[in-house]
Amino acid sequence: MTDPDERGRDLPGGAGPMRVAVLGPGAVGGLLGALLAAAGHTVICLAAERTARHVSRHGLRVGSDRFGELAVHVGGAVVLDEPVDACLVTVKAVHLGAALDRLAPERLGGAVLVPLLNGVEHVRLLRDRFPATPTVAASVRVSAARTAPGVVHHRGHLATVDLAAEPRADGVAAALAGAGLDVRRRPEAELLWDKLCFLAPLALLTTSEDAPLGRVRQRRAADLRSVVEEVAAVARAEGVSSDGSAVLDFLGQLPEDFRSSMQLDAAAGVATELDAIGGAVLRAAGRHGVDVPVTAGLVAELGGRPV
Template sequence: MVDMQPTTPRKTVAILGPGGVGGLVGALAARAGHRVVFLAGPPTVEALRADGVSVTSTLFGDFTVPVEADTVLRDPVDLCVVAVKHTALPAALDRVPASLVSDGLVLPLLNGVEHVDTLRQVFDPASVAAGVIRVESTRTAPGRIVHGSPFAQVDLASRTAPPARVDSAAEILRGAGLTTRTRDDEQAMLWDKLTVLAPFALLTTRHRAPIGEVRTAHRDELVELVTEVATVGRASGGTVTIEAALSFSEGFPPGARSSMQRDAEAGRPIELDAIGGAVLRAARSHGIPAPTTARLVAQLA
């Protein structure tokens, strides 16, 4: 296990959901010298207490850190990273008493746009920020994390938390080694990620094919879907134009598969409602037709 050398003032960090994202972020924070408490179900808690969290990463190196783990949060924290899948969010939130995050920041790194308001109904809005992570990281077993992307970038923004709290959380993440930016516009940040992600996730899952095959065999459908989602995204506060969204969809490596597709193939619940469902609800609220999105969501449901 690595020696922990504090690089920034020692803070207390909770990680709700020690999976691909939470495990990586928490292990990096622990390696940077922070007190990290992972919150999970009993079998995962037992595994983490026994063996810590191991990370395999070309960017951050291979390392193992001892960590604390518990089924509920028991002490106040400076930062609570929420990194469960959206389908597990309501049950997982029972592990975090609101009073223990009231002086800190709750930072969800889930894909989707609507969960931030859910968190503001559970916690004081002054303690809630929105976050977006760009990374490819997989939990291969409890406490075993394989980080495959040559990047790991977190963006934070909040329309309800004081900027000093957001900055202080950003400092923890930056000090842990993650490329970290604070942004002014929460809605733009969330919708820009969803605009790029939703077509990739829905079409690779629907056709059980990597994006390269989707681009060639289902091109018209891809263009229709990207156009719909980008139109909805712009109406919802996003900045990604249809042209930019199309160009993003061209930029994925041909063999790229989405995590929604991997979840579907493994028989796990998929984040369909948080991704496709959210686009449809926003389309309806803006009076924008979204027939391709609606058909794909119905087919995948």
């Protein structure tokens, strides 16, 4: 494991040492937390008591095609009880409300909240909940799975974080880049809708088929194109330039066996992010009068399935 005495010394990328809370050390949170800790930052994972106790004792472990094998020391806590410079919010959207109880506004102080959730509506929720704490929109593109408490498998080499182009996010951007992630700075609405434009078709159709993306491309090509075009139209109505053909090209480059987290959750019989992903598209489409029949049909189909 990384020696805690080495933290903060000669950090990669020129970033100074930061204290970072990770709210939800699952697949994304565990990967980012481990990379930040390995790069010399102090990481505190906020989770349920059992998970918090486990990571505090055993740290985080990552097996990655890109970053290799990592085993790092991190802190673990049920609630944030010490000051931090930033808090990465990496729980799933369905668990966000309960997870936020782990963050007392007075403990956040001057920290920056960086939500890395799927969807677009959580940013306003966080700003309403923590008006004195700056929330910087972000999104992440990665294929990772939590295989056990504190253990993450990162598949492939995709590991990109998009951060809103705001000066208050400069420190977080430098820390993430120094930890080895690909970091891009983009306008807020653009980065949120750009991800939703590929995530909604991917999630809805792999879940509908209960199959990986390769089978969707073979059996549901017309639906895939339709949903991509519908979500791109909604994004344009939201003021974001969106090119459906570029989204289809990106989806065409993903591996045949690529599966969405929504499909995996549905197969496991747990609550999915259908509302945060598909529901958000439908609500925005309704506000702007954009017709999205294929997307609406998929949301209705999946919403009618028992969990």
